[in-house]
Amino acid sequence: DGGITQSPKYLFRKEGQNVTLSCEQNLNHDAMYWYRQDPGQGLRLIYYSQIVNDFQKGDIAEGYSVSREKKESFPLTVTSAQKNPTAFYLCASTGFGGTEAFFGQGTRLTVV
Amino acid sequence: ELKVEQNPLFLSMQEGKNYTIYCNYSTTSDRLYWYRQDPGKSLESLFVLLSNGAVKQEGRLMASLDTKARLSTLHITAAVHDLSATYFCAARTHSGGGADGLTFGKGTHLIIQP
Numbered sequence: 001d002g003g004i005t006q007s008p009k010y011l012f013r014k015e016g017q018n019v020t021l022s023c024e025q026n027l028n029h030d031a032m033y034w035y036r037q038d039p040g041q042g043l044r045l046i047y048y049s050q051i052v053n054d055f056q057k058g059d060i061a062e063g064y065s066v067s068r069e070k071k072e073s074f075p076l077t078v079t080s081a082q083k084n085p086t087a088f089y090l091c092a093s094t095g096f097g098g099t100e101a102f103f104g105q106g107t108r109l110t111v112v
Numbered sequence: 113e114l115k116v117e118q119n120p121l122f123l124s125m126q127e128g129k130n131y132t133i134y135c136n137y138s139t140t141s142d143r144l145y146w147y148r149q150d151p152g153k154s155l156e157s158l159f160v161l162l163s164n165g166a167v168k169q170e171g172r173l174m175a176s177l178d179t180k181a182r183l184s185t186l187h188i189t190a191a192v193h194d195l196s197a198t199y200f201c202a203a204r205t206h207s208g209g210g211a212d213g214l215t216f217g218k219g220t221h222l223i224i225q226p
Binding site: 033035040041042043044045048058090092100101102103104105106108 | 145147152153154155157160200202213214215216217218219
């Protein structure tokens with residue numbers, strides 16, 4: 001079945017650590033996105049990528065980094081520079097024309 | 113900068129009643145999306161509206177788009193408890209092969225009571 005797979009489902013980070021969230025899709029979609037969701041805040045765009053080896057900052061990119069070495073994969077690294085990383089992270093992808101955006105199941109990151 | 117506003121942000125209603133959620137966006141957009149989110153879960157796509165006057169219906173939910181007014185509505189008919197969830201609208205400003213990402217409203221937390 002085609003879809004988007006995020007892993008892990010739950011992730012715990014210690015202060016000062018970098019952690020990487022995985023996002024893989026087998027939908028042959030060109031564009032991929034990372035969103036952050038805080039309670040009562042809706043979703044905010046962190047980074048997006050339209051093609052391999054290219055990506056752009058979204059509204060809240062500080063403290064995050066991404067790579068797009070393969071069309072199927074768009075991992076997000078939450079760096080130690082992100083001071084308040086506890087949130088629900090969602091990855092999405094869209095095909096040509098963006099007629100529909102599909103979301104992964106999300107990763108819940110908690111700082112301990 | 114595209115801004116998307118939903119209202120109400122919280123809605124408690126009784127089963128069997130009708131209600132409408134409103135989604136206003138600030139600049140021209142060529143796509144309007146509606147999603148449902150259950151607690152602790154990801155987003156489930158409900159509707160994608162592509163043109164002015166577009167109307168889509170699925171069960172008790174109907175979505176419409178007025179691009180001139182920059183307004184989309186999600187209408188709930190004869191609500192049932194299973195429709196309790198948070199509903200998000202999102203708008204996109206870019207057309208063609210690329211994508212700028214979706215801008216989301218803050219969501220409408222809907223509770224339907226028996």
